[in-house]
Amino acid sequence: MHEFWVTENILDIALKEAEKAQARKITKINLVVGELTGFAPDCIEFYFDTMSKNTIAEKASLQFELTPAQLRCRDCSSVFEPKEGGWQCPKCHSQSVEITGGRDLYLASMEVD
Amino acid sequence: MKKIEVVQNILEANESIAARNQELLDKHKTFTLNIMSSPGAGKTSLILQTIARLKDRLGIAVIEGDVASTVDAEKVKDEAMEVVQINTRNMPESCSLIAAMIELALKDLPLEKIDLLLIENVGNLICPAEFALGEHKRIVISSLPEGDDKPVKYPVIFAGADAVIINKTDLLPYVDFDIPTFRRSVEGLNPDIRLFEASCKTGAGIESWCSWLLGEIKGYNRKAARPRR
Secondary structure, eight states: OTHHHHHHHHHHHHHHHHHHTTOSOEEEEEEEEEGGGOOOHHHHHHHHHHHTTTSTTTTOEEEEEEEOOEEEETTTOOEEOOOSSOOOOTTTOOOOEEEEESOOEEEEEEEEO | OEEEEEEEETTHHHHHHHHHHHHHHHHTTOEEEEEEESTTSSHHHHHHHHHHHHTTTSOEEEEEEESSOOHHHHHHHTTSSEEEEEEOTTSSOOSSOOHHHHHHHHHTSOGGGOSEEEEEOOSOSSGGGGOOOSOSEEEEEEEGGGOTTHHHHSHHHHHTOSEEEEEOGGGTTTSOOOHHHHHHHHHHHOTTOEEEEOOTTTOTTHHHHHHHHHHHHHHHHHHHHSOOO
16 A cells, blocks of 8 residues: 555656656666565556556566565574564574664666667 | 666655654654554554643644544544644555655644644554654554564564553453563564553553653753754
């Protein structure tokens, strides 16, 4: 649901960058979406299809690089990707962890004509 | 075909509006809380309890964010100095407030008279975690009937909170909720978090919550009063 605002921003950024590059058409948009953001690529694509109509981004393909959650144990400094059912350090079993990855959300690059 | 490197944070637009909101709030020394929880966990009840105890000392206003009704705003209207209702149903974002909505709402508030602004976010434990509003503190309420595994299922919102209120402690004899387990999982995500056990129904624990809040406001005003070098 919160993909609507996100998609609007993706389109906004893409159109601004295309204008800077004097592009006539945007053919591909490469996005990085972290697992922990809760944003669903399907929803972004769904909104994008409608929002991009009558713009130079119409029919551009959206490519998603999904980055996994990454945690760092505060007790032993291990860095790991969490498994289902709780965030616990696989090495020392501490529950004291900080999020070090998986919250990204950015437009990495675009292909234009 | 040409490839363009962009590397642009998509949430930056919301973050800059949130920063502007905070600047405006700081200009008027309006200490602001973003109150988040699942639907029914007790956001409105906490707001009502807080106002009841502090309204003689502070000018308190509320921004209500709700999908379709004014039920919460009606309850709060008689108690708060000012209430602004944002109905998100007619807006694209219906699962969280975003900074642009708060920017609009702030225009309707006499900020110079408001010491404490309570923002009641939409009932949701996922979306609000992603959208800064301009608040000074992020509060998450988790209630006993929801179970003690909410921090495990929704770690991001708990990791980003400044304080968590375990609400509906009056139900402890009737539900399976292990408070130490809950505390451990929240403190694991955020060792600096403040935890309160409360019942907005009986008033238990509210004194402690209000003391903390007053302390935060005092500290905030002291910082705001220091002349800039």
